[in-house]
Amino acid sequence: MFSTVVGKKILMALTGLFLISFLVIHAYINLNVLFTNGEENFNRAAHFMGTNLLIRILEIGLFAGFIAHIYQGFVLEYYNRTRRTAKYAVSPGNATSTWYSRSMGLFGTLILLFLIIHIIHFWVPSRFGGLQEFTTSDGIHMHNLYLRMDEIFNQEWVVALYVAACISLGWHLLHGFHSAFQTMGWNSPKFGPSIKTIGIGFSVLIPLLFALMPIFMYFNWEIDLKGLTLFF
Numbered sequence: 482m483f484s485t486v487v488g489k490k491i492l493m494a495l496t497g498l499f500l501i502s503f504l505v506i507h508a509y510i511n512l513n514v515l516f517t518n519g520e521e522n523f524n525r526a527a528h529f530m531g532t533n534l535l536i537r538i539l540e541i542g543l544f545a546g547f548i549a550h551i552y553q554g555f556v557l558e559y560y561n562r563t564r565r566t567a568k569y570a571v572s573p574g575n576a577t578s579t580w581y582s583r584s585m586g587l588f589g590t591l592i593l594l595f596l597i598i599h600i601i602h603f604w605v606p607s608r609f610g611g612l613q614e615f616t617t618s619d620g621i622h623m624h625n626l627y628l629r630m631d632e633i634f635n636q637e638w639v640v641a642l643y644v645a646a647c648i649s650l651g652w653h654l655l656h657g658f659h660s661a662f663q664t665m666g667w668n669s670p671k672f673g674p675s676i677k678t679i680g681i682g683f684s685v686l687i688p689l690l691f692a693l694m695p696i697f698m699y700f701n702w703e704i705d706l707k708g709l710t711l712f713f
Contacts, residue, residue, distance in 0.1 A: 496550035595646035651688035
């Protein structure tokens, strides 16, 4: 089934929904750094995600989901560009599709480039060494991933890059969220408008939360809510 165009779109939708769930969890953990006690909470969350056996197994599925989604995205983009031997005499513009839906390949490529940089910045040193280590007051030995973030986000160009990537992610989600439900046949006339509204809100909120992290760390901002813990 997945060798057909319809099958490829279904695979894109399924992997996209899976990655959307990952974005929610990732943003939820990252929120820790916005608060006064964020360093300890974030490091504990990162330690849990890096040492829990179930999470490590799911991490393999996450990478597989990224690879499948990216590959199918390029395949569908190639198919859409080559199925017509001649261009339209007059471009229909937004009459038949939105600008951001026609730019999914562009935004997806930008996100892919950012993802590679993001993995080099954080995942590689976290999994293969290179991070400063410390022992918590309750005797847990862990990496100081928060310190790594503080070092990385002390550079203006990195902050600008991450914010630009969040904007690209927002545009990508603006079409992808609704499109995934539509592809799976879950976009009924009754629930379609609600799904579209939720998708727009998600496309704004999640990238905004991700963008706040490097901005807050660069300017040394924090929300003074001592005692608030988002993870433990």
